Amino acid sequence: TGSVPTSLLLPQVVDAVGADIPVVGAGGFHSGAGLVAALAYGADGIAMGTRFLLTAESxxxxxxxxxxxxxxxxxxxxxxxxxxxxxxxxxxxxxxxxxxxxxxxxxxxxxxxxxxxxxxxxxxxxxxxxxxxxxxxxxxxxxxxxxxxxxxxxxxxxxxxxxxxxxxxxxxxxxxxxxxEVPTVAEVVDEIVADARATLARLAP
Incomplete structure (x- = not known):
């Protein structure tokens, strides 16, 4: 845990490593809107520790x-x-x-x-x-x-x-x-995908 928020750290890492190295954003992500934000910062995806800890399968x-x-x-x-x-x-x-x-x-x-x-x-x-x-x-x-x-x-x-x-x-x-709430892993993934698509549609109708 550092003092620099993900929103500032993530684009710096993307710029530092270049396009050939995949970057995964972590810290504060739990929704499809967050996934879209990470992609906008240049990340290739997100990791979610707390969100998956709080699932039925955990x-x-x-x-x-x-x-x-x-x-x-x-x-x-x-x-x-x-x-x-x-x-x-x-x-x-x-x-x-x-x-x-x-x-x-x-x-x-x-x-x-x-x-x-x-x-x-x-x-x-x-x-x-x-x-x-x-x-x-x-x-x-x-x-x-x-x-x-x-x-x-x-x-x-x-x-x-x-x-x-x-x-x-x-x-x-x-x-x-x-x-x-504590949904299943499948429900988490499905909700994030649906939320990400809805967010993208709202941003680029």
Whole structure:
């Protein structure tokens, strides 16, 4: 999650990479009108994370889907409290607690989550350390960011897999605030195609 909106970033990327490299717009897309806008910016298509997360086929627990559909556009926040990198999530009591705690308080919990992450993925502590050092060097992470790197996936798993938002986080796009239903994937695609055609017809009658 960066500070430059998609509407400004997308055309810059298209101009930078040239016509031979396909560009897919991501961030804030959920409708056919958005698809048309992305095409107008020069993109070849769009990616929709939050929209497809909130579909009938998504394996996210129904109660968690409900937390998403109840959110407004003002209920998301960009935080660095998970692992040091900016991420947009739905604001919950846990996010407020993490935001209000010091790095000294968060580090021991992050270390425990790192061990849990290693167990979950079948990675040995030695392998986890080697991968962490490589990530620190390639991404120029601080030691505190490195120590918290396994925090985010475990907190995300707690909510999106285990279904407990009280101990997990809900990663999201701000677009969650305008999504209030959970259709099938086919219905999403059909609606986007129909909306895109209607938008094009309205723009060029």
């Amino acid at each position: 394996r996210v627990p129904d109660a968690i889907k409900g937390d998403y559909t109840k959110a407004t556009v003002f209920d998301t926040v960009v935080t660095t409290a998970l692992d040091g990198a900016p991420q947009r999530v739905i604001r919950t009591d846990l996010i407020d607690q993490l935001e209000g705690s010091s790095i000294v308080t968060r580090l021991p919990k992050a270390a425990m989550k790192a061990l849990a992450f290693a167990k979950l993925t079948g990675t040995s502590p030695k392998e986890l350390w080697s991968e962490g050092m490589a990530m620190r060097e390639s991404q120029d992470l601080t030691w505190s960011q490195l120590a918290m790197a396994a925090n985010a996936p475990m907190l995300i798993k707690a909510a999106l897999v285990d279904g407990d938002a009280s101990v997990g986080v809900l990663p999201t796009g701000q677009v969650a605030g305008v999504i209030d």
